[in-house]
Amino acid sequence: MNNIKTICVCGAGTMGSGIAQVAAMAGFATIQFDVSVDMLEKSRSAITKNLEWYVTKGKINVAQQLACIERIRFTSHIRDCIADLCIEAITERKEDKAALFSQLSVINTPASIFATNTSSISVTELAAAVQHPSRVVGLHFFNPAPLMQLVEVVKAAQTDTVVVEAMVTLTKLLGKIPVICNDAPGFIVNRVARQYYLEAMKLVESGQATVETIDAVMEATGFKMGPFRLMDLIGIDINFAVSNIVWGALGKPERLTPSPIQKAKLETGELGRKTGKGFYEYGE
Numbered sequence: 641m642n643n644i645k646t647i648c649v650c651g652a653g654t655m656g657s658g659i660a661q662v663a664a665m666a667g668f669a670t671i672q673f674d675v676s677v678d679m680l681e682k683s684r685s686a687i688t689k690n691l692e693w694y695v696t697k698g699k700i701n702v703a704q705q706l707a708c709i710e711r712i713r714f715t716s717h718i719r720d721c722i723a724d725l726c727i728e729a730i731t732e733r734k735e736d737k738a739a740l741f742s743q744l745s746v747i748n749t750p751a752s753i754f755a756t757n758t759s760s761i762s763v764t765e766l767a768a769a770v771q772h773p774s775r776v777v778g779l780h781f782f783n784p785a786p787l788m789q790l791v792e793v794v795k796a797a798q799t800d801t802v803v804v805e806a807m808v809t810l811t812k813l814l815g816k817i818p819v820i821c822n823d824a825p826g827f828i829v830n831r832v833a834r835q836y837y838l839e840a841m842k843l844v845e846s847g848q849a850t851v852e853t854i855d856a857v858m859e860a861t862g863f864k865m866g867p868f869r870l871m872d873l874i875g876i877d878i879n880f881a882v883s884n885i886v887w888g889a890l891g892k893p894e895r896l897t898p899s900p901i902q903k904a905k906l907e908t909g910e911l912g913r914k915t916g917k918g919f920y921e922y923g924e
Contacts, residue, residue: 648723652683656729658785738769755779773798825889840867872912
């Protein structure tokens, strides 16, 4: 179970690209899959740029940089997604993730492990789409994946204990810090973080403080990013989706009602860094 040699990362967005980089830097043969060739090219470019930064900082040498890139196979064909571990990092929609897992379970062996990077969707429900649900587990990285140390290892109702142990071992090999949690709305971090975001937006809604002031205060107290800078980095659409999922799963308590400020940003297409504007504006 611990003999994982090949890792397939499905989804070449910010998270998928970051996870693929982490896997390759740790020495694993890595497959980066996305149905969009354009997204694959953006991922390749982002990883190359990130590795160049590591070289300039003296963290790796040029030979290690080139070896890391060579370990990654970029593909738009799902038939190539055969690996010891498949990590999905696609859109935060249960139907899409379940459909992908269903396809992957057909082409892979019964020994393959299927991990979801979901922020809030029930891992137990996703496992139901797989022929061998005991092989499904949550492996929740945080953005940016190459830099953030924490990884939530989420045990679904069906997950074999041996699979959980294997993911803990793997996470450490990736240079990360694993924390095990049971499947629950928002897991640990996103359950706690809802208040960080929502209370900040309530202050803005009521006119008690500005976006800039709140971020400055939180960063001055030790947070690396204030809530609004962080939402822009994550993607306002993703953050809003997580808020809705957690809110719904917990019975729609008033205190966790998703913010109209975020909804307005979605309607205008201001999703954060990836669109050039969110709560802040970003140049080229």
